[in-house]
Amino acid sequence: MRVVGWSLVLVPLVLALVGPWFVPDEPTRGAPFAGNSSLGTDFVGRDVWHQVLAGGRTVVLVAVVATALSYLLGVPWGVTAAMTRLRVVDEVLMRPLDLLLAVPSLLVLILVAAIAGPGLPVLVGVVALVNFPDVARISRAAALEVAGRPALEAMRLQGETWWRTSIVYPGRSMVRTLAADSGVRLTGALYLVASASFLGVGVAPDAADWAVMVDRNRVGLFLQPWAVVVPALLIVALSVGLNLVFDRALRTGART
Template sequence: MKRAGAGGLLIAVPLALALFGPLFVPEEQARGAPFVPLGPLGTDFVGRDTWHQVLAGGRTVVLVALLATALSYVVGVPYGVVAATARPRLVDEVLMRPLDVLLAVPSLLVLILVAAVAGPGLGVLVGITALVNFPDVARLSRAAALEVAGRPALEAMRMQGESWWRTSVVYTGRSMARTLAADLGVRLTGALYLVASAGFLGVGVPPDAADWAVMVDRNRGGLFLQPWAVVVPALLIVALSVGVNLVFDRALREVRA
């Protein structure tokens, strides 16, 4: 329980800042000297109040990662189930071989190439992150569905004339739930780091945006003058990633018990 409580607290702080922090940021932000100890956390690389940037900067990282992870599962899980249960088996080969090509390309390269073609924008960033995660989700779903597809119970359901929906979606989906839940924490963490990497590279967000990842990158030049502009957003990203995995680990332990 302590582990789950710690994980919930680690999630709650950055999530609350991402959702409600922008409500407490003034529309017009004054600029002063960069990297000076004014305000609770000093100023950033262009002289803005770092505390205001922290309040406003979580929405991109957190919400884009959540939306991208959800999208990758919405598309990837049915894709993998169809590949595993389709007849004839040639359909499986046709569906899965293109994913091997996607997996062979480094995720950051995909991020840069697609962003260069599609242009900036949070929608593009969500799409790219979902695209990078989609092959892994589909392959995991296929592997889990193949294990279920060989069970005698499923063969009996088919012989009794049960519909594809009942066999491949209801029964198979329920049997895959724990495997997908175990993967979800890791997948969300990967999405968080990919979105943060996009911020470091200036992909999808302006170079001076109020964004935790951008803050870490742009303020690192003043790390020894005013460290909070780097340390605080970095800790918030790490806290969310660690918290998600702690919560999912605890939930899986309780289900197994």
């Protein structure tokens, strides 16, 4: 299972990071949905294989950066809410997040698509914003269990610094919980980036992007299926592989 997981991750990851170097600066165009190359041509006559090589970097990098940003914002937010001794502070920090969670992520994407123009910073911000409330709630739940431990109270009575009692000690205890969540969170970010591409948020409608390829080429699915099947399989393989790798790492860590 470990080999399967890493294989599913490495194939799309290598294509996403290295593939753009092997794409011609000015790709030739032929007839749409033709079969005159290895994987045929797409809806505007571009070589599908070249589009596959060039189309993964945006999906992968945006998902990784947005997920990292959601943790950079959500973990301190949740830990602060859990470690405070004032209930009013906890309520002020967490109740607005409940409102954000009540709004479907696709609705957020549609609103952003209507208000803001395409742009990768906008896409990163939207994906991070959608994931931020969940990360903050999970971090708070993990930190609450730590906050009630006698060991933490003993550290406070011994005069340990705020950094050790509120950051270092809770952080060490939350690592496994956050690691387990990060695989699922990154998978969700990948699918959210793909959904955003369908709505025109972040990338141009004719950009070399795996998610855009799935959306724009679906009209010719029965004429040229590779233009849809290959990028879709790469996105699914990366998502499934990431969860297999994270699950394997967590099981290995539990035995050591």
